[in-house]
Amino acid sequence: MALVASATSLTGPRTLVLLDNLDDADAYMDLWDDLQSRQFNVTLHDVKTPVSLSKYDQRLFDHLLILAPKMTAYPTGMNAKSVVGFVAEGGNVLVAASSELGNTIRELSREFDVEFDNRYTTVYDHFNYDQDLGKDRHDTVVVNTGTHLSTVDAIVPQKDIPGPILFRGIAHSINPSNSLLTKVLWAPQEAYSWETQDGDNESANQDPSVSGKDISLVSVMQARNNARIAFLGSTDMLTDRYFSAPAKKHGEKISPSGNRKFIEELTKWTFQEKGALDVVAVQHHKVGEEEAPAHYRIKDTMTYTISLAEYHDGEWHPFSADDVQLELIMLDPYVRKTLEQVPLDDQSTVGTFTTTLQLPDQYGVFKFAVNYKRPGLTYVESVTTVGIHPFRHDQYPRFISQAKPYYTSAASMGVGLLIFSFVYLWGGLESTVKTTKKA
Incomplete structure (x- = not known):
């Protein structure tokens, strides 16, 4: 048949x-x-x-x-x-x-x-x-x-x-x-x-x-x-x-x-007529910008957004959930955060999930990973690789609070040197020279 x-x-x-x-x-x-x-x-x-x-x-x-x-x-x-x-x-x-x-x-x-x-x-x-x-x-x-x-x-x-x-x-x-x-x-x-x-x-x-x-x-x-x-x-x-x-x-x-x-x-x-998920789009950028940068700097504040759709009744529909998580991984997860869903309206064709986070104080090659696995739904594995760079030498602040002990030590050494020099040169010390005659 x-x-x-x-x-x-x-x-x-x-x-x-x-x-x-x-x-x-x-x-x-x-x-x-x-x-x-x-x-x-x-x-x-x-x-x-x-x-x-x-x-x-x-x-x-x-x-x-x-x-x-x-x-x-x-x-x-x-x-x-x-x-x-x-x-x-x-x-x-x-x-x-x-x-x-x-x-x-x-x-x-x-x-x-x-x-x-x-x-x-x-x-x-x-x-x-x-x-x-x-x-x-x-x-x-x-x-x-x-x-x-x-x-x-x-x-x-x-x-x-x-x-x-x-x-x-x-x-x-x-x-x-x-x-x-x-x-x-x-x-x-x-x-x-x-x-x-x-x-x-x-x-x-x-x-x-x-x-x-x-x-x-x-x-x-x-x-x-x-x-x-x-x-x-x-x-x-x-x-x-x-x-x-x-x-x-x-x-x-x-x-x-x-x-x-x-x-x-x-x-x-x-037969996969329902319960199938698909990643429609993934976006990430710095707060206040629109385009994804070539790389990020440590401690940058950025926004990550992923759009998911669910297939059932012969059509794709917006996917809704409250447990989709983002992981920022370099060997081990440095950041794990639950994404918030953007409210749906009559014009929505996908479910959009987003979050804003500060990147860690660690440079290297990181992955933005969404690994969503739930019974009955197809597995979602979305991985985006990004580079996080350290500050350039001219991007660091001139003075940092963590170095105050070193600043104090250097200043005290300078003050001590000035005092020592003043005392040594103009401290009023008298020297007597004794002479002896030969017999």
Whole structure:
């Protein structure tokens, strides 16, 4: 299936979908419709069809959706190294798993510090299960977005999700020391991951390896090159059945499922349709001047200004924040100061941040650096190199207060010399010369 159009994604419209079998595509028709409405060019492949992600060091696709949890081997022309290289080249990836997850996807997720639970394990919850989809085994968990959804609105805004999320699948965990990873959706406190063999209700031979809020259901990662990767423990939550099914938890009223809106917002973020920042302009100059000088002098007072724009809804908009900081660095930061945002008006097309500061009493080559990294937003790294010179010999003040002891010492020596000379020359000392006669 090819949907040829111009996508609203910053990285492009070309999207490759890997399926265990092409017949599985019928279960995701609402998902394809959503991508089509956002003008993506979608290509479906099963794992038996040869496919390549790049050719002549150029990406053939901009986004990769892996909806093939049972995959035991990559298609011809593709492997784990090529997927990691695809991300390194700026491509975006969404990986959906299930209880039948094979080692192929498991090993790929480990490349990004994500660890799925053992095969044939499922997330169960005997208190928060759906009475229709999970009435037999309690394996369809109703997840409350108000308490178990990340508060990072740049990824999935809580206020836009109309109801709870229905989840049936496998648990995973993320490396807490990896700052690039963000947990988006996690399980209720009563949930646990338990093993079943081939769908049977046999007892597991060990305690659950993960339970409660430690169970990650959906996690995302933004690489240092701003490529984005999403990991879902369920392929069912992307299907038409879960998109349209109402959420019906025991003891609560029936509410609409939030799956469709959740997946829409998640894919928008993953495919860089929102949450992307760009540095529009950087300016710096001395106070009272307009142009940037060739170099600064130590202790100069200068103004630094940076303009940022945020991409969403297919357009660039002014970016607003109160935690953008400027660092003046020479090996180590000498100055770190929070920038103030210029008030926005109806004519504003970018968010402008500025500050005025005095340069340090240290000469050398410095960098004006803005290193803004926040979950859900692309990383902003703006570096401007400037030279700070010392004063010339004729620019120093004739007298400086720190040298008063030396001035006093020199003056006292001069006064002492004058007194000594006066006393020595005209102090009234008499000398007598005695003469003796020879016998």
